[in-house]
Amino acid sequence: MNAPNPASPPVLQLEQVVRHRAGRPAVRDLSLRLEAGQVLGLLGVNGAGKSTTLAMIAGALLPDSGVIRLQGQDFSEHPELARQAIGWLPEAAPLWPELTVREHLDAHGRLRGISGANLNAMRDAVLERLDLKDISRRLAGVLSQGQRQRLGLACALLHRPALLVLDEPANALDPVQVVALRGLLRELAANGTAVILSTHQLTEVTAVCDRVAILHEGSLRHDAALPAEQHAALEKTFFDIATHRAQAA
Ligand SMILES: Nc1ncnc2c1ncn2[C@@H]1O[C@H](COP(=O)(O)OP(=O)(O)OP(=O)(O)O)[C@@H](O)[C@H]1O
DSSP states (O other), X not given: OOOXXXXXXXXXXXXXXXXXXXXXXEEEEEEEEEOTTOEEEEEOSTTSSHHHXXXXXXXXXXXXXXXXXXXXXXXXXXXXXXXXXXXXXXXXOOOOTTSBHHHHHHHHHHHTTOOHHHHHXXXXXXXXXXXXXXXXXXXXXXXXXXXHHHHHHHHHHTTOOSEXXXXXXXXXXXXXXXXXXXXXXXXXXXXXXXXXXXXXXXXXXHHHOSEEEEEETTEEEEEEEOOGGGHHHHHHHHHHHHTTOSOOO
């Protein structure tokens, strides 16, 4: 996908980020960078630290130490950056059951200072792109799991963020929607959006990611480009790390 531009800072940069949860290290000394147009797959066994990492990137959790930069700016000094530059889909899409699909998108837009004709255009674009047009007046409380997931994605995408942070985005999607999601992520990347997605599905990573990072016990054990000829090797790399057969990369 897009080659890094040496003149502009990376969209996302983590420097030696540490985070404890319930007194135990959940993320240890994590350094990572992501350029515009890259799609990074974040892998790891249950409890490896993926969701904790994504929540810190999205600004929902603070690191204990280390720095997170967004487009070159220290996140902790510019917390408002998250709202403008990041679209986040957490593990379970946070929805209000009593609001309609359309009202969710309007609320997300207004939170980001978007209104009027702009908001209408942006809302209609994501309703169309996420195949939500026919159910736009339905309450979130009666949506199926896959529809909820698509609404969560639509909320994350509405304001056209520079960085999309997706925790298990294919969860609950049917095979047709999984393929549509792959196409959407490729299209966003081609237009310069940086994407980081956590998943347990190695097939999702080989289908859309051009880089893969593997966390194990909170530490980054692998971070490399994923050219098509290495797709078959990913399974071995993952299992070597997950079963402690590999040394730290
Ligand atoms: N809310 C929480 N309170 C306390 N500890 C937590 C909390 N959330 C996660 N942890 C702990 O932090 C560590 C990392 O968890 P995290 O959810 O980031 O892993 P994960 O890789 O996303 O796992 P999974 O694949 O199961 O979603 C685990 O040891 C987990 O038990």
